[in-house]
Amino acid sequence: MTTISLTLVRSITELVKPSRALYIRHPFGYTFGDLHDRQVQRAILVDCLRAAERVTEPGTIVELPYRWTKDDLRERQLLKQAH
């Protein structure tokens, strides 16, 4: 059995050091993308599968290209001004 981790906060993942992680710059609660955004939700799952096949170096954190552009929720969450 093997694992792939997703992370929304790189700095915490650097402390915990899971075997392989994919870093997504999405707000808390929207790990796989926005509500009803089937395309991004699916794409991130597929990214997990591909990483499970391809990433072999322990402690690797791969940044995914998705960006949350609809509002500043992520920034406010990282500042502890929203949840």
Added chain:
Amino acid sequence: MNERVVDREAELDASFVELEKQFVRRKAYPQFDWVRFDHPTRVNPLRKPLSECRIALVTTAGVHAAADPPFNLRSPIGDPSYRQIPGDASLDELRLSHVGYDIKRVSEDKNAVFPLDRLRELVTEGIIGSAAPRHFSFMGYVAETEPLIRQTAPEVAENLKADGVDLVILSPA
């Protein structure tokens, strides 16, 4: 992409680790600190093609069946317990309990945080072999981590192995 914009978010990410620690210490658990590990967990390679793999989701999004008790959101030390999500569950039958994100809004499409429907579609398309007969959920606020590390997380791992799971996708909220 403007590098300065990227750096701004990277700075926020880097400062969040201290900001969150102080927030938890002030609001709930004065002894709180992050668990740190010196070395990364080793990589277990996949042993078979994805089209033959059984995949499970393990989330910290506070997902639970409507009939199961919600997570304890009032304990200062957090809640290290977990819930089993039946593999054939409908997202409509599931509930979210978590203090760290807007569960009311995400309840409108739980795939945003727990993509059970998308996983099933990958099975239908033949991209993966099967979805696991059960998935597992924690609630992400666990300030006292010993019970999680010593008991509940290993229990979940044993359950996943017993189910013949090849790949676990661990996702936060």
